[in-house]
Amino acid sequence: MKENIFVVKAICVLTGLIILPACQPIQSEPLVSVPFVERVELVAADTGGGFNNGENAWGGHQTRIVRNRYGLFTAYTVSGTGTFSHESDFDREWRLAKRTGDNQWTVIAKGQSGREPVNLLTSPDGELYIIGWPNKAAYVWKLDDEGVVLEEYHVPGQWYLSDWPYGSAGTNENGDTVVLQSVDKNSPQSDDFRWSYYSAAEKKWYSHYLELSAEKRHCYTFLFPCGDGAVRWVSNRGVKWSEVGLCYPKGRFAYVFDSVGYWNIQDAKKKSAPEYLKIKQALQADCEWLYCSALGDAYVDTRGRMHILYKYQCDETQDQRTYRHAVVAEGRVVKDVEHAREIGELQRIIQDTKGRFYVISSRAKAIYPALCEDGTILGEPVPLDLGSYEAEYSGISLAVPRCGVRLADYVDCVFPSGGYKQWVYCRIRLRN
Numbered sequence: 001m002k003e004n005i006f007v008v009k010a011i012c013v014l015t016g017l018i019i020l021p022a023c024q025p026i027q028s029e030p031l032v033s034v035p036f037v038e039r040v041e042l043v044a045a046d047t048g049g050g051f052n053n054g055e056n057a058w059g060g061h062q063t064r065i066v067r068n069r070y071g072l073f074t075a076y077t078v079s080g081t082g083t084f085s086h087e088s089d090f091d092r093e094w095r096l097a098k099r100t101g102d103n104q105w106t107v108i109a110k111g112q113s114g115r116e117p118v119n120l121l122t123s124p125d126g127e128l129y130i131i132g133w134p135n136k137a138a139y140v141w142k143l144d145d146e147g148v149v150l151e152e153y154h155v156p157g158q159w160y161l162s163d164w165p166y167g168s169a170g171t172n173e174n175g176d177t178v179v180l181q182s183v184d185k186n187s188p189q190s191d192d193f194r195w196s197y198y199s200a201a202e203k204k205w206y207s208h209y210l211e212l213s214a215e216k217r218h219c220y221t222f223l224f225p226c227g228d229g230a231v232r233w234v235s236n237r238g239v240k241w242s243e244v245g246l247c248y249p250k251g252r253f254a255y256v257f258d259s260v261g262y263w264n265i266q267d268a269k270k271k272s273a274p275e276y277l278k279i280k281q282a283l284q285a286d287c288e289w290l291y292c293s294a295l296g297d298a299y300v301d302t303r304g305r306m307h308i309l310y311k312y313q314c315d316e317t318q319d320q321r322t323y324r325h326a327v328v329a330e331g332r333v334v335k336d337v338e339h340a341r342e343i344g345e346l347q348r349i350i351q352d353t354k355g356r357f358y359v360i361s362s363r364a365k366a367i368y369p370a371l372c373e374d375g376t377i378l379g380e381p382v383p384l385d386l387g388s389y390e391a392e393y394s395g396i397s398l399a400v401p402r403c404g405v406r407l408a409d410y411v412d413c414v415f416p417s418g419g420y421k422q423w424v425y426c427r428i429r430l431r432n
Contacts, residue, residue: 035358035367038410038427040387043097043105048079049420051393054092054115056423057416060295060346060394061168061220063403065414065425066122070145072099074414075120075130076423077113090163094118094132096147105425108147119169121177122404123200131169131179136161138179138196155179157196157207168233170223170402175200178231178268182219191217191239197231197268206269215276216244218261222298224306224402229267234279234298234308236260247287257293258282260310262328279308279326279333285315296323296347299400302355302407305329307375309347309359323347325359325376337376343368346395349375352409352430360384360428362395362415367428389424391415396426 051057056076065074073096080091094113097105114133121129127150130141138155159165159181166182180195193210212218218235225231237259241248246256259281265274282292296309306328313321323343327335344363351357357375359368366381396415399405405412409431417424 034432035369035382035428035430037385038429039102040389040424040426041099041103041105042389042422043074043414043425044076044078044095044423045418046078046421047076047416047423048092051416051420054090054117055416055420056117057393057420059117059220060397061222062117062397063119063121063169063400064117064397065399065412066120066128066403067399067405067408067412068122068126068128068145070126072412072425073097073120073122073128073145074105074423074425075118076414077117080112090115091134094130096120096128096130096143098145098147099425109141109143109149111141114165115163116165116167119167119179120403121169121171123171123175124173124404125175129171129177131155131167133163133165133167136163136165138165138167138181140179155196156205157181158194158209160194166219166221168221168223170225170233171404172225172227172401173404173406174227175404176225176227176229178223178225178233180221180223180233182217182221182235184217184219191215193218193221193235193263197225197229199229199269202269208268208271210263210274215259215261220293220295222294222402224298224300225268226300226304229265229269231265231268231274232300232306233263234260234294234306235263236293236295238293246284246290249287249289252289256290257295258284258290259292260294260308260326262306262308264331275331277328277331277333279328280310280312280324280336282312282314283316288315288319290314291321295394296345297349299349300402301351301357301375305334305374307349307357309349311345321345325349327374327376335374335376339368339378342381343378346391346393348396348398350398350400350411350430351375351407353407354431356431358411358430360396360398360411360413362391384428386415386417386424386426389415389417389422391424392417392420 112134294310346362357370
């Protein structure tokens, strides 16, 4: 054990990884734990396949599963009936399912979701909140653990009515909640974020509008209310190539993801401009393809640091896609390291009750326990055994603090499978 700790310290020093916060090996527990998949269960067999037009596999930033004192719940969507729109793709319906026994999930509530997947949150007292965009506007359903709707209402805010809100939501252990919309320049409006903050103590919503003139439109946003009015989020710039002065590589996707941004709001109850930090930007050489996006994950750890898992590809990487882990503390990037390329895409990050980090990769079908206290050095992979199921685009979603869930020595997950038609649950035991 001492030799292993010495090796990790040597790696940190020789590679220059000791930047605030310092990379210290974990000494209170065995250096490498052995996580494993505890159970895998089918929640729903036919949710309507696909991922390009807002089905369950679309996105990855949404909150999809929660655990509270009353049990385990997940929200997914199914094909709609066209009640609000001439196209059922824009009028999907949500289902709220509760785990009622081993390999048994029961739908306890349903409603109209709009085109995109809904967000599911839980409050400190065990109530459930579903946030969707039926009829193009932000809407909340408040439910109890039996699926009874206690309250429903439109979220107060300066929303732009759209079937493509790129909606996000997040909460914290106090019940403070944020709902956010990303508006595309191709709409009649300029690029902007529109968002509303709910103060649980005051039982009051505060709405905001942030125009992204210099930064341009960002989307797929991870939201983190952090208490006392503080809010942070991580988002990805997604624009047409010409909008940011880039040459369009023939045959490529019309939109480019070239930059990852971080916003920090000190007090969402005031009309103050948030602090903006550019995490990384991919620069174009000639007319080459490039990519920089944090569609992997973002996570605020138990010490208040923001962790961002992002993909990075450009001339600097010899046109090879790389996978990186950035850590933000005190308003600056204090660590930015590259993980082994075998880790692949669709990563998620989580901690156990002792603060140890784990990176879970759907593409590599592996769980990587971290070897140091900030999670940036990963140990040997452990198989992510999902049985006959495979986590398809956009990978697994975790029950994490931004969903209102407390950390545990296991993590509950859901993911699309079976040609995007199935909704599957699994529990990963992180620490025995």
